[in-house]
Amino acid sequence: MNKAQLVEAIADKMGGRQQAADAVDAVLDAIVRAVVGGDRVSVTGFGSFEKVDRPARYARNPQTGERVRVKKTSVPRFRAGQGFKDLVSGTKKLPRGGEVSVKKAPKGSLQMGTAAKKAAAKKATAKKAAAKKTTAKKTTAKKTTAAKKTTAKKTTAAAKKTTAKKTAAKKTAPAKKATAKKAPAKKATARKTSAKKATARKK
Numbered sequence: 524m525n526k527a528q529l530v531e532a533i534a535d536k537m538g539g540r541q542q543a544a545d546a547v548d549a550v551l552d553a554i555v556r557a558v559v560g561g562d563r564v565s566v567t568g569f570g571s572f573e574k575v576d577r578p579a580r581y582a583r584n585p586q587t588g589e590r591v592r593v594k595k596t597s598v599p600r601f602r603a604g605q606g607f608k609d610l611v612s613g614t615k616k617l618p619r620g621g622e623v624s625v626k627k628a629p630k631g632s633l634q635m636g637t638a639a640k641k642a643a644a645k646k647a648t649a650k651k652a653a654a655k656k657t658t659a660k661k662t663t664a665k666k667t668t669a670a671k672k673t674t675a676k677k678t679t680a681a682a683k684k685t686t687a688k689k690t691a692a693k694k695t696a697p698a699k700k701a702t703a704k705k706a707p708a709k710k711a712t713a714r715k716t717s718a719k720k721a722t723a724r725k726k
Contacts, residue, residue, distance in 0.1 A: 526547065530544045531543075554572050558572050559574070561574050567606075568605070569607050571602050571604070572600070573599070573602075574597055579592065581593070
């Protein structure tokens with residue numbers, strides 16, 4: 524059975540040949556893309572598709588018997604499921620009408636492929652890094668605002684001190700001038716009293 528015959532076989536169940544062709548193409552495309560990406564596609568009861576890495580090795584040419592070095596490569600591999608094996612071996616019989624029942628896998632039994640695991644790990648690390656960056660930004664913003672507040676408080680306190688000193692200096696300056704004026708007046712009165720004493724003595 525080729526692809527066209529497969530499409531014809533499921534056309535009645537899918538509601539038309541075009542719908543069947545689209546369904547087959549979509550399924551095959553999804554399987555191929557997942558396996559190329561290193562993920563494992565597992566259909567319980569049917570089988571699993573996966574990518575297998577083959578290391579570099581030496582092989583023998585069957586025609587000449589010459590030893591040939593084979594490079595490292597990756598190949599797709601399909602492993603049939605137990606239900607599929609049982610039907611092929613004959614231990615289980617195919618149903619006469621309807622579809623072959625494929626049991627659903629129990630929860631937690633499906634294994635994630637290596638590519639999917641790597642992608643999930645990358646996403647988790649990216650989320651952690653983003654969370655660290657946001658927390659670092661918040662802490663730096665808090666520090667800068669606290670520093671700004673403290674500097675503003677210091678500058679206002681210094682300004683208040685300087686204005687208080689200036690006002691005190693202004694107040695003390697007139698008082699000093701007044702005392703300075705009083706001092707010459709006292710000297711003049713002292714001179715007048717000494718002059719009166721001298722005239723009294725003469726008399």
